[in-house]
Every structure is written in structure tokens, then in C-alpha cells.
Amino acid sequence: MTGAVRRGRTARDAAATTAPPAATAPVRVRRAARGAVVVVAELARRLWRYLWPSPTGRRNRAFLRDRLIALPLLMVVAFGTLGWAYMDVRDDSAYLRDRLAPALVGLANAKASLFIAQGEAEKNLAQAGAAELGGLSERYRTRVARATQSLNQVTRSGALTVAEEQELRVVSALVVDYTGWIGRAQGHANDAVLRDAELTYARSMLCSEPVAATDRQDRYPPCPSATGSGATSIVDRVTGLERELRARLAERAAWGGGVLTAAAVSGLALVLLTVGLWRTLVFLRRRFRIRLSVPLAAAALPLLAVPLLTADALLAQDAQARSAPLAGALAERTSPETETIAEERPFDGPDPQAIEVLETRIDETLSDGRLPFLDGVAPFVLPVGLLAAGLTGGALHAYRREYLVVARPGAVS
Numbered sequence: 001m002t003g004a005v006r007r008g009r010t011a012r013d014a015a016a017t018t019a020p021p022a023a024t025a026p027v028r029v030r031r032a033a034r035g036a037v038v039v040v041a042e043l044a045r046r047l048w049r050y051l052w053p054s055p056t057g058r059r060n061r062a063f064l065r066d067r068l069i070a071l072p073l074l075m076v077v078a079f080g081t082l083g084w085a086y087m088d089v090r091d092d093s094a095y096l097r098d099r100l101a102p103a104l105v106g107l108a109n110a111k112a113s114l115f116i117a118q119g120e121a122e123k124n125l126a127q128a129g130a131a132e133l134g135g136l137s138e139r140y141r142t143r144v145a146r147a148t149q150s151l152n153q154v155t156r157s158g159a160l161t162v163a164e165e166q167e168l169r170v171v172s173a174l175v176v177d178y179t180g181w182i183g184r185a186q187g188h189a190n191d192a193v194l195r196d197a198e199l200t201y202a203r204s205m206l207c208s209e210p211v212a213a214t215d216r217q218d219r220y221p222p223c224p225s226a227t228g229s230g231a232t233s234i235v236d237r238v239t240g241l242e243r244e245l246r247a248r249l250a251e252r253a254a255w256g257g258g259v260l261t262a263a264a265v266s267g268l269a270l271v272l273l274t275v276g277l278w279r280t281l282v283f284l285r286r287r288f289r290i291r292l293s294v295p296l297a298a299a300a301l302p303l304l305a306v307p308l309l310t311a312d313a314l315l316a317q318d319a320q321a322r323s324a325p326l327a328g329a330l331a332e333r334t335s336p337e338t339e340t341i342a343e344e345r346p347f348d349g350p351d352p353q354a355i356e357v358l359e360t361r362i363d364e365t366l367s368d369g370r371l372p373f374l375d376g377v378a379p380f381v382l383p384v385g386l387l388a389a390g391l392t393g394g395a396l397h398a399y400r401r402e403y404l405v406v407a408r409p410g411a412v413s
Helices: 003-017 020-051 060-125 128-134 139-158 160-187 192-206 232-253 257-287 294-331 336-344 357-370 378-404
Strands: none
Touching: 060 139, 060 160, 060 192, 060 232, 060 257, 060 294, 060 336, 060 357, 060 378, 139 160, 160 192, 160 232, 232 294, 232 336, 257 294, 257 378, 294 357, 294 378
């Protein structure tokens, strides 16, 4: 009987030994959660005390110590994030104005010039005797030279990646080969079969799709671009480059997540900094009888530039957004017909779809989208913030040290 009781107790003890881990797991999780909440609350309380200390019911040196930590830290955070976001917006605007827009204009000019040159070559070579004696027209030579010059300008614009520069070199080589086939067609101007075959091959280098029967009478037949592995002609490659540049422009013109995050952090830090400086000045006036702290007032001066920097960034971002449709029109709505009419009728009113008009509108949009007197200010936002933080810290350290050495008359300890 005693052995049976002992065995029963041993079984119960074994069950009690194995059961608690499963039973106490939720308890441990709750304890860990409560501990994490306590730690987070304590960190939040300490952070709030540094950022927003109350002058009532506290000693002067404790308040000054908290201000000595909080204000310089807020200045570094506020002006650091503001400077980064402002510089990013300004750099995007300058990149669009000085690189991307000229590259898109150069590609549009090159494409239109090659279309016009093809039309001129076909027109001149249709008159076999005239072409053999006088050669191709001046407009053909001018347009070929302009296309080559435009491609070179795109290469020097700095807007292309390494792969895109390689693609543009292929386009330049194809243009040279294209003009060679036009020259061969000119040499066989009296042989209609060879001339037409060489003109057809030259056009196949320019456009992937052949001319439809219904479009053969047009001065500039349609030349839709191809995509994929069959996009090997000059127009296909130029259109592909335009597509990549426009995508990059749209990406630069949009609000980035990093800029928005930095702006939000900077805005919150600037609000806390402004209120904190004001409360500190009030504290010094009431407790230390200092009517105006000159170092703190000087450190607060950069805050006056924040509205100007914000307005300038908003103007630049709006100008970038308005330039995207103009870039789309430059790549898709320009035509050799428009450029020929503008060349033949220089005194007529400007066509809104002409390359020169769109180029001017893009330049004006991006140039007007900024405050000119703030050019070159972006790199100095963070250094000014660091200088203001150092000035604030030095001033508060001097006040605290002076208070610890000799208490001012009427100061509350």
C-alpha cells in the first residue's frame, strides 16, 4: 500500500514537472510584453523630458541640462534632414534642366532631321539627271550634319548611362552607314533599279517597317518604332533612348519616399525646435533676468530661411511635374512636317509642336521653378545647422556653468 502511494506521488510529481512549460508559456509571453511596454514607456518618457521639459517645479540646472541636450540635437536633425531633402529636389531640377531636357531635345532634332534628309534624298534622286549633275540639295546636307551634331550633343549632355552611350554610338555608326547608302544611290541616279534598291535599303536602316502602298505619295511617310529584338533601326534605337530618358525624368519629377520622409522628420523637428527655443528664452528671462539671449537669438536666425527654402523646393517640384508632359510632346508629337514648315516659313507664327518651341517652354518652366537668389544655398543648410547647434550648446553651457559657480540674485535653485 505504501509503495502504491509512493508510486502515485512519483507519477504526479513527474506530470507536474512536465506540465508547467506548456502552462507557463503564455505567462512568460505576457511578462515579456509588459516588460517591453515598460521599457518603451520609460524611453519615451525620457525622450519627452529632453524634448519638452517643463520649467515649473524643476531646478534651473536640470532644465538647462535638458535644454543643452535637446536643442542642439533638434537643430542637427532638423537642418540635416531639411538640407538633404532640399538638395535632392534642387539636384533633380538642375539635372532635368541641364542634362535630361537637352538630351531629349537632341534626340528629337536628330530624328526629325533624318526624316527630312530621307525625304530630300528621295525627292532629289527622283530627278536623275539633276542629282547626277548638281548632287543632293543643301537641305539634305544640312539636315544630315544637324543630325550628327545633335547626337554628339546628346553624348556630351551627361544624361546617359554607360549602356545608353554605347547604344548612341551604335546609332551614330548607323547614321554614317545610312549616308553611305544614300551616296551609293546618288552614284546610280541614272539606274532606276539600283537607285531604288539602295534608297529602300537606306530607309530600312532608318525605319523598321516598309512604306505602305497608301503612303508612298507622302513627303514623309509614317515611321512607327518597333520594340523587342526587331528594334534595330535608327528610329527604333532613338525612340528607345527617348523612352528611357522620359522614364528617368518622370522618376525625378515625382516626390520620392526619402524626400517625403525627410521633410516630415524635418518639419516635426523644426516645430519642436521653434517652441523649445521660445520656451528657453522665456525661462531665461523669468529665472535669470536675461531679457534677450544674443547667442540663442543668433542661433534662431536660420529658422527665418526655412519658409524660403520650403517655397523654393515646392516651386522646383511643381516645375519638374509640369515639364514631364512637355517632354512627352517633344518625343511623340513633333514631326518632320512641322520642322519643314517652320524652316520654310520662318515669319509665320510658331507652331506649338515645333521642337524649338517645346525646348523653350521646357527651359522656361524649369528655370522659373526656383528662387534664383537661393542658387548655391543647398550645400550650406547642414553646416549652418551645425553652427547654430554649436552656438546654442555653447550658450546654454555657459549659462549653466555660470549658474553652478555663482547663483544669480533672484534665481530659483
